[in-house]
Amino acid sequence: MNSTRRAPLLAPSFLAADLANLQAETERLANSAADWLHFDVMDGRFVPNISFGLPVLQAVARYAKQPIDVHLMIEEPQNYLAAFRDAGASSITVHYEACPHLHRVVQQIKQLGLRAGVALNPATPVSLLEDIAADLDVVLVMSVNPGFGGQAFIPNTLKKVAMLKELLLDTGSDALIEVDGGVNMSNVGPLVEAGADVLVAGNFVFSAPEGPVATLAAMRDHLAGLELSLSPSRAQ
Numbered sequence: 001m002n003s004t005r006r007a008p009l010l011a012p013s014f015l016a017a018d019l020a021n022l023q024a025e026t027e028r029l030a031n032s033a034a035d036w037l038h039f040d041v042m043d044g045r046f047v048p049n050i051s052f053g054l055p056v057l058q059a060v061a062r063y064a065k066q067p068i069d070v071h072l073m074i075e076e077p078q079n080y081l082a083a084f085r086d087a088g089a090s091s092i093t094v095h096y097e098a099c100p101h102l103h104r105v106v107q108q109i110k111q112l113g114l115r116a117g118v119a120l121n122p123a124t125p126v127s128l129l130e131d132i133a134a135d136l137d138v139v140l141v142m143s144v145n146p147g148f149g150g151q152a153f154i155p156n157t158l159k160k161v162a163m164l165k166e167l168l169l170d171t172g173s174d175a176l177i178e179v180d181g182g183v184n185m186s187n188v189g190p191l192v193e194a195g196a197d198v199l200v201a202g203n204f205v206f207s208a209p210e211g212p213v214a215t216l217a218a219m220r221d222h223l224a225g226l227e228l229s230l231s232p233s234r235a236q
């Protein structure tokens, strides 16, 4: 791992944005260090919370300059893939735990022309992805139990990301590793060193007194200053 790769991608999570001012939130992120906009959909069934869905995505997409990374924390996500694409999604991530026919769902996402991701809950081992890894564009490692923002980062995630990195190499997969939950300035460095390519952050970015634009810039500077030894970049 001596060659250089592009800087890890930053994906602020709208779950922690000011939901009464989504146009303003989206517009102020337009010229920030955000690479993707992370959009968390919760159905009150797969997770014990309800967030927002298709009409809100459509509204955000009108003002978004970055790709919108949709994370479906819902049951039966296969029923809504085309609708989320039409509403503005650039990528769709479904949960391993919500998809008995995961291979079919991943193919459906790709046939819609979108980046296809699979998310793993904290208790779901990465080894379960062995037979699908080569088909994936993104693996999202949940570093909190999904359903709520503002939770504490689960430290075992670092080991899990490193194991996932190995599995992706072993299976010839070029999937990006995305980490979501409790991400902040103190864990982004270790996460990237372990293999993370995309860092989702909600409360740390939107609740910071400096505001999201300055906080994302500080995260970018922090990562650039770590002088990490990184493998070649794969995708934006």
Ligand SMILES: O=C(CO)[C@H](O)[C@H](O)COP(=O)(O)O
Binding pocket: 013, 015, 016, 038, 040, 071, 073, 144, 145, 146, 147, 148, 149, 150, 151, 180, 181, 182, 183, 200, 201, 202, 203, 204
């Ligand atoms: O998927 C999520 C929760 O299920 C959120 O994206 C995640 O929790 C980010 O929020 P925070 O950075 O505040 O933990």
